[in-house]
Amino acid sequence: MMNMEPQGGFSYSEADFRRVQEIARQEAGISLPISKRSLVFSRVSRRIRATGRASFRDYLDYVSMREGQEELKELICVLTTNVTQFFREKSHFEHLETHVLPQLGQKLRAGGRGRFWSAACSTGQEPWSMAMSIMAELPDALRMDLKILATDINHAVVETGRIGQYPGEEVQSVPQRWRDAYMEPVEMAQFSMAREIRRLVTFRQLNLNRDWPFKGQFDVIFCRNVVIYFDDETRNALWKRLAERLVPGGFLYVGHSERVDCIRECHLEAVAPTIYMKKG
Numbered sequence: 001m002m003n004m005e006p007q008g009g010f011s012y013s014e015a016d017f018r019r020v021q022e023i024a025r026q027e028a029g030i031s032l033p034i035s036k037r038s039l040v041f042s043r044v045s046r047r048i049r050a051t052g053r054a055s056f057r058d059y060l061d062y063v064s065m066r067e068g069q070e071e072l073k074e075l076i077c078v079l080t081t082n083v084t085q086f087f088r089e090k091s092h093f094e095h096l097e098t099h100v101l102p103q104l105g106q107k108l109r110a111g112g113r114g115r116f117w118s119a120a121c122s123t124g125q126e127p128w129s130m131a132m133s134i135m136a137e138l139p140d141a142l143r144m145d146l147k148i149l150a151t152d153i154n155h156a157v158v159e160t161g162r163i164g165q166y167p168g169e170e171v172q173s174v175p176q177r178w179r180d181a182y183m184e185p186v187e188m189a190q191f192s193m194a195r196e197i198r199r200l201v202t203f204r205q206l207n208l209n210r211d212w213p214f215k216g217q218f219d220v221i222f223c224r225n226v227v228i229y230f231d232d233e234t235r236n237a238l239w240k241r242l243a244e245r246l247v248p249g250g251f252l253y254v255g256h257s258e259r260v261d262c263i264r265e266c267h268l269e270a271v272a273p274t275i276y277m278k279k280g
């Protein structure tokens with residue numbers, strides 16, 4: 001069998017790569033193309049070293065056993081891509097601020113509820129950006145029944161989001177007046193989300209392709225730049241489940257390179273590029 005070991009270290013065969021592909025698909029719905037094989041090698045090698053296993057084969061056998069289930073979660077973490085930034089795809093936040101929050105504010109002031117979901121939140125910049133848009137448009141948000149749920153399959157990035165502390169260069173994309181209002185400078189040139197705004201966001205580890213342990217519906221769902229890692233079937237199944245979780249008139253925001261194909265079946269209407277509204 002061809003050895004694909006790209007840069008020294010453990011021996012790495014096609015069969016090893018195929019096993020990792022299968023685990024990623026089964027556990028997370030993630031498709032790993034062949035172009036990722038070197039990346040997979042270096043990331044999995046790190047876990048092999050950290051766990052003191054002898055080889056790819058030994059490690060992959062281990063994560064398939066009952067006693068390797070905690071390590072399986074770590075493997076999934078290293079197979080995810082977590083690139084994100086504050087106010088990524090700015091048009092979504094402009095739409096939220098101008099088309100969604102003013103109307104939702106009326107409902108909330110009349111005693112209604114507002115539920116937001118950042119469904120693949122990575123290290124938290126997305127839900128914190130949502131929170132800042134909300135606070136800016138609805139300054140009385142903390143007195144309303146309004147909550148943001150932030151979830152990701154990768155428990156490590158969820159923890160980073162919950163800690164909510166970012167280096168100065170990362171917060172450059174946050175408008176200065178919002179940085180002043182909703183962040184606090186802390187040690188080592190870092191910025192921490194301010195105490196008040198933290199009350200809006202709850203972080204949880206969640207696999208989008210498994211059962212969701214909550215029943216409610218959402219006014220706004222951001223599910224951006226995650227289905228690009230899924231195959232068509234997984235992606236379409238997820239769009240349907242997300243659409244079911246939108247209240248009538250609720251909005252789904254997807255990544256700029258993504259598209260919802262099942263809009264009729266999902267009772268969605270495309271209201272702007274990569275923004276969909278649930279029909280009433």
Ligand SMILES: C[S@@+](CC[C@H](N)C(=O)[O-])C[C@H]1O[C@@H](n2cnc3c(N)ncnc32)[C@H](O)[C@@H]1O
Nearest residue numbers: 028080083084120122153154207208224225226
């Ligand atoms: C590229 S980041 C996108 C972050 C953010 N939504 C954005 O657009 O900036 C993709 C995220 O999806 C998460 N992810 C991948 N598969 C997932 C799954 N099955 N369930 C939940 N999250 C998943 C990854 O851990 C990663 O943090």
